[in-house]
Amino acid sequence: xxxxLPAISFCLLAGVAxxxxxxxxxxxxxxxxxKALRPAESELAIFGLDWEADLAAAKARAAKERRPIFLxxxxxxxxxxxxxHC
Amino acid sequence: xxxxxxxxxxxLELLRPFVVTSWHGAGEPEMSADxxxxxxxxxxxxxxxxxxxxxxxxxxxxxxxxxxxGLSGGRRGGKGRSDWLVELQRAREKLKLPVAxxxxxxxxxxxxLPDLKCASPTTTPPAGVRLFIRGPAGQGTRTGxxxxxxxxxxxxxxxxxxxxxxxxxxxxxxxxxxxxxxxLYPPAIRTVDQKVPFRPITxxxxxxPAGADDRFRYAxxxxxxxxxxxxxxxxxxxxxxEAMLTYARGSPDVKSVRGVVEGTYLYRVRGSEPIKLNAAIxxxxx
Numbered sequence: 001x002x003x004x005l006p007a008i009s010f011c012l013l014a015g016v017a018x019x020x021x022x023x024x025x026x027x028x029x030x031x032x033x034x035k036a037l038r039p040a041e042s043e044l045a046i047f048g049l050d051w052e053a054d055l056a057a058a059k060a061r062a063a064k065e066r067r068p069i070f071l072x073x074x075x076x077x078x079x080x081x082x083x084x085h086c
Numbered sequence: 087x088x089x090x091x092x093x094x095x096x097x098l099e100l101l102r103p104f105v106v107t108s109w110h111g112a113g114e115p116e117m118s119a120d121x122x123x124x125x126x127x128x129x130x131x132x133x134x135x136x137x138x139x140x141x142x143x144x145x146x147x148x149x150x151x152x153x154x155x156g157l158s159g160g161r162r163g164g165k166g167r168s169d170w171l172v173e174l175q176r177a178r179e180k181l182k183l184p185v186a187x188x189x190x191x192x193x194x195x196x197x198x199l200p201d202l203k204c205a206s207p208t209t210t211p212p213a214g215v216r217l218f219i220r221g222p223a224g225q226g227t228r229t230g231x232x233x234x235x236x237x238x239x240x241x242x243x244x245x246x247x248x249x250x251x252x253x254x255x256x257x258x259x260x261x262x263x264x265x266x267x268x269x270l271y272p273p274a275i276r277t278v279d280q281k282v283p284f285r286p287i288t289x290x291x292x293x294x295p296a297g298a299d300d301r302f303r304y305a306x307x308x309x310x311x312x313x314x315x316x317x318x319x320x321x322x323x324x325x326x327x328e329a330m331l332t333y334a335r336g337s338p339d340v341k342s343v344r345g346v347v348e349g350t351y352l353y354r355v356r357g358s359e360p361i362k363l364n365a366a367i368x369x370x371x372x
Contacts, residue, residue, distance in 0.1 A: 024299070027330040033328070048098060049101055050197065063148070067104065068103060069106075070105070072140075074156070078111060080108075081092075081108035081110065083235055
């Protein structure tokens with residue numbers, strides 16, 4: 001058993017060293033996965049439109065800025081067309 | 087609709103001059119008075135072939151000048167359906183708007199992307215987080231649209247304090263990050279499912295120091311989360327979060343968060359359908 005102790009100690013120390021080094025590399029891995037999952041600008045084009053929360057707010061803006069209104073009515077679901085949870 | 091005509095560039099281009107808004111609910115009795123007045127006067131509301139989606143175009147004085155069925159039928163049309171491109175061109179003509187030229191726009195791209203602001207630009211921690219939620223590309227299920235859902239979650243100082251710099255690994259109560267997880271459900275699910283809130287969130291989260299570089303100290307937040315609606319027979323979500331947090335040297339306050347949640351929403355309405363659902367999380371403002 002004694003003759004294996006140095007080898008075991010080396011492995012444990014190396015393991016600690018690898019674990020520490022892995023921590024920073026893990027943050028980079030998370031960053032990469034975040035970038036892969038976050039939508040590209042082209043996938044968020046709907047947010048290039050000029051949204052208002054409700055018709056009253058849209059009317060106020062439209063009158064002030066002399067612009068037309070585009071109203072979508074969905075009568076069978078709760079949710080939010082703007083956020084996408086609809 | 088959002089994954090249909092509202093994701094087509096030509097439709098978006100035609101909509102650029104408009105202030106856009108929507109109303110959702112369960113029928114006329116729930117409509118706000120202004121929406122109800124428009125809807126009940128409309129011929130669409132009396133059309134026996136109507137679906138549940140309608141579009142109204144109003145001028146700047148609030149007068150309805152055009153209307154059409156919201157269910158897209160493309161060029162084939164069909165009862166109770168519309169070709170959005172044709173209808174939008176008609177609306178623009180009635181409004182005497184100039185003919186739209188491809189690529190012409192005075193609106194800043196993504197100007198309305200949901201966001202959070204701090205009271206002061208130098209304030210830390212951030213005002214909250216923004217989530218981009220969607221299924222993987224090509225999932226191909228009715229509710230597993232790849233179109234991203236975007237939600238923001240405001241956070242106060244106390245909530246950020248739970249994520250303060252960890253000198254050593256520490257447990258984070260999953261419920262303390264409830265705001266991050268309650269949006270983990272897919273779009274286009276039935277109202278009967280959407281209206282049921284998640285019960286207390288379970289799982290185990292750990293926040294571990296992950297070293298430092300010239301600019302920041304880093305920590306990793308990771309663990310499993312489980313969300314369940316009332317009763318085991320109802321929908322729920324199971325996933326794993328991994329997030330990278332940064333801290334200024336010499337300060338315990340969180341400076342930024344970037345992370346991912348990957349998991350499955352078990353949709354239990356008229357059967358059981360597992361829907362892959364992931365989220366990218368980022369602190370705002372950055």
